[in-house]
Amino acid sequence: MTNARGFAAFPPQRAGARFATSWWGRAWIQALEDTSLDHGLLRKGRAYAKTGQLGPITVSPGRLAAVAESEYDTVVRVEQLTDAAWERFLDQVAAKAGHIAALLDRDMPHDLVEAAEDAAVPLLPAVGDLEPECSCPDWGHPCKHAAALCYQASWLLDADPFVLLLLRGRGERDLIEALQRRDVPAAPPSSVVPPSGVPAAQAYAAGVPPLPEPPPCDVAFSPPALEPADGVNVGALAVLAASAAGRARELLLRGHLPELTEHQDHVRLAAEHDLATGPEAAVQAWRYGGAGALDVLENAWTPPRQVLARAQAQLAAGWEEESPPRVEAWRNRWTLGPLQLRYGRDGRWYPFTRRDGEWWPAGPPERDPSALTA
Known part of the structure; x- marks a missing residue:
């Protein structure tokens, strides 16, 4: 029991x-x-x-x-x-x-x-x-x-x-x-020599030994020395090699990586390697929140009503002034004066502010929208 x-x-x-x-x-x-x-x-x-x-x-x-x-x-x-x-x-x-x-x-x-x-x-x-x-x-x-x-x-x-x-x-x-109990091996017949080693039950009873140090994942990447050649962009190859090393490090740390579209991977490369080849707003969004931030920048969608109702309650509960601000709501986008909050498909709220008449990513996301109004 x-x-x-x-x-x-x-x-x-x-x-x-x-x-x-x-x-x-x-x-x-x-x-x-x-x-x-x-x-x-x-x-x-x-x-x-x-x-x-x-x-x-x-x-x-x-x-x-x-x-x-x-x-x-x-x-x-x-x-x-x-x-x-x-x-x-x-x-x-x-x-x-x-x-x-x-x-x-x-x-x-x-x-x-x-x-x-x-x-x-x-x-x-x-x-x-x-x-x-x-x-x-x-x-x-x-x-x-x-x-x-x-x-x-x-x-x-x-x-x-x-x-x-x-x-x-x-x-x-x-x-x-x-x-x-599950890992205890069955007793071998007398004619069979038992395998060498330690039974699982005995190993578990001994307690958990300290784990070895994890492999270093913060070692600076050194691009390979590539000789110039006709028709080969050596600089681009160096960027791709650094990107592959970064993705491998992330895979070691997280155990999995999300699949990216060609457009998302283009923006990721521009954001992570300071390339001037990606849309500026998209690059900034990626630096704040990756694929989720890029999606809320480029796409509008309609979240379930109960999600929006819960967020409205969180916003009201977290507002410290006399009354919460007036919200202009359209699909997953809530505008509160100079601030706009956009709800992502990953369950997080992303802040945006005005820049040259357009809404620009303004910071990392939060699950509680009231945390962004400060």
Whole structure:
């Protein structure tokens, strides 16, 4: 039986404190906000979370609980995985040694979550997966207390993804023991000489040794010495070689690279190597936010209404003056006087300002639009 885990109450946070810095923590917040029927209660929940209105938090299989305002029992339930689903998940973890190391290092690899989803094992919650309950008289779904509990839970998830796995039904010790049992080799027949080496169970019991130093990824690239030749642009070859080295370094660090169109790759080369061959605004956009910033510069699209409603609530909650500014909204573009915010398909807001009568990229993006109005 998996024991529950207890966490001390969060104290009041500093002004400007953010929720969910990890990608899996943001997915948790997204599930909460997409499920909410009242953005006003979400705003109150964020305030309750930041001002320390909840008591200690208890995490157990399928259940997240705390006491709010010293009197209301607040619970958020999450569906537990079946035994068959856990077996499929363990198959995915065991399939790649890096998955185990990442989890023990308190990281949740993208490819592990994607592989689990392919095996019909939903680790991250989606719309409707979080079921709030509270003894307060508020009929909101969720009420401000349950919303505050979910927002504070995102801090727990940031620090330890095993909290999410415990909510899904199994804790860290259960998972490690299951992996140890899975990797114990069957006893060989007496006529067969057992293979040399250390059994996996014994290796796991010995603990996690320190990892070797990662390969250097910040070594300055030195272009190859190329002899001039007829019909060969040696300078262009040097740029392409530097670009290939940079992409290889990024692949080592991130594990994957997005596919780029010919136009996107042209802008990327101009932005990263100070070439005068790309459109100036496009190059500036790429330097602020890559392909996502280039897309919002060149294309308008219509986001879902619930996304825009949530952003409107964030903007109002983060505005420190007497009343929020008037917004002129058109599709994914919101104009607030001299500032324009554009919502990207990657879920981030990009700032633009006027320059020679045109809107120009003005800075890196934020997930909370109110962070750009300062």
